[in-house]
Amino acid sequence: MxxxxxxxxxxxxxxxxxxxxxxxxxxxxxxxxxxxxxxxxxxxxxxxxxxxxxxxxxxxxxxxxxxxxxxxxxxxxxxxxxxxxxxxxxxxxxxxxxxxxxxxxxxxxxxxxxxxxxxxxxxxxxxYTYKDTVAHNYRLGWVYNDINDSEMALDYLLPAYQQNPNFKGLEFEISFAYNALKRYDEAIKFLEGVHKARPDDILTYRELGYAYLEKGEPAKAIPYYKDGIEKCNDKQLANKAEMAINLAKCYERLNNKEEAKTWGTKAKQWAPEGSTIQKLIVQSGY
Structure with missing residues (x-):
């Protein structure tokens, strides 16, 4: 091989x-x-x-x-x-x-x-002949998500989840796929269950906030983003910055310019130098 x-x-x-x-x-x-x-x-x-x-x-x-x-x-x-x-x-x-x-x-x-x-x-x-294992299906789902074909990703990820819902990284890939496909109700239903089981998972906060924000319910996204930001450690600054800039967007949609500016400024401060999220924050006007 x-x-x-x-x-x-x-x-x-x-x-x-x-x-x-x-x-x-x-x-x-x-x-x-x-x-x-x-x-x-x-x-x-x-x-x-x-x-x-x-x-x-x-x-x-x-x-x-x-x-x-x-x-x-x-x-x-x-x-x-x-x-x-x-x-x-x-x-x-x-x-x-x-x-x-x-x-x-x-x-x-x-x-x-x-x-x-x-x-x-x-x-x-x-x-390249594999047994139908959870690890194999997870990896192929990851690959399809990575090249922006999340519909195909779910064909691998959901069967893997039925076999082993505790497989590391699987829950995130499923939630990412739902959000990428704009299937926000499914993402929220799935992630709410994950959140109850694993309340310290930073990516769950991030994806839940995103689902509510893009669904058009920014007020529901705010507490998830704030809790997620609070739980981030020093090694999770990119996630912290991403949640902060999306939190700014939530306040923008709620016509709260002062809070939007506050969180946009924090997002810029937390974003790692030269990172993709830093570039997106700058493009957002912060």
């Missing part, structure tokens, strides 16, 4: 393709990569390019979504795919997929034989 996915020599970062396909073939570049796990796909090409790149998408539990490049192919006048894997004869090249990848096309199974590929590569069966 390490030889396949952790070799620094061949792990590259692929920039998203920009040009739209104009070929007369039937390839449709309408699939987000996150919906193509364990599938053969084709990458779009520039109009001037003669061939398409194709490969296999899978999830590595450490690296996330990965594209394993198989080679290139051209399409002749009869519609036959003419493959070329000569550049891959001695190399294994894997591209770590960034969230802003453009859509891909599913490689039609009718062309598998022409390209000499199986539905599932042999190395996938060896290194």
């Amino acid at each position: 390490k030889n396949l996915i952790l070799s620094a020599t061949f792990i590259l970062l692929l920039s998203p393709f920009v040009k739209a396909a104009t070929s007369a073939d039937t390839l449709k570049f309408d699939q987000r990569f996150s919906r193509c796990e364990k599938k053969w796909v084709v990458l779009n090409k520039a109009d001037t390019a003669k061939s398409y790149m194709y490969g296999y998408i899978y999830i590595d539990e450490i690296a996330g979504f990965t594209f394993d490049l198989k080679g290139h192919f051209t399409i002749d006048r009869s519609g036959k795919y003419i493959g070329d894997t000569s550049s891959m004869k001695y190399n294994t090249i894997k591209y770590r997929i960034s969230p802003n990848w453009n859509n891909v096309a599913i490689l039609p199974p009718s062309h598998f034989k022409e390209l000499n590929i199986k539905k599932e590569p042999d190395w996938v069966k060896i290194y």
Whole structure:
């Protein structure tokens, strides 16, 4: 497994393709990569390019979504795919997929034989066949949340929660997914239960406050944010600052400018230097 996915020599970062396909073939570049796990796909090409790149998408539990490049192919006048894997004869090249990848096309199974590929590569069966464990489902849910596909994340996280609701980090990933999908009522119902069971969990305060704020009930968000801020320690300044700036937003929506300014100023003071939350606070005008 390490030889396949952790070799620094061949792990590259692929920039998203920009040009739209104009070929007369039937390839449709309408699939987000996150919906193509364990599938053969084709990458779009520039109009001037003669061939398409194709490969296999899978999830590595450490690296996330990965594209394993198989080679290139051209399409002749009869519609036959003419493959070329000569550049891959001695190399294994894997591209770590960034969230802003453009859509891909599913490689039609009718062309598998022409390209000499199986539905599932042999190395996938060896290194990427998992038992349906809580840890595996949690990790895949985390990966889907990380690339902003929380709908798919819940398909893994909720079954894992049914098996072991006490698995570390699982409750946060579920609440994060609900909030990302704007399913605030479900987030609140879920998090209220978590809060009763684990009243010292800082992330529960943060996500509960966010759910109420975005649902349009800032007054209900305020006590959660204040309690959460009070419980933060010196190693949780980013969370403290995030709750403070959202607390400022709560007061803004309640037309309390004085309290909004107070909490916005505190958020700026607590935000770690150079952090993402510091930049967001500055963008908010504090």
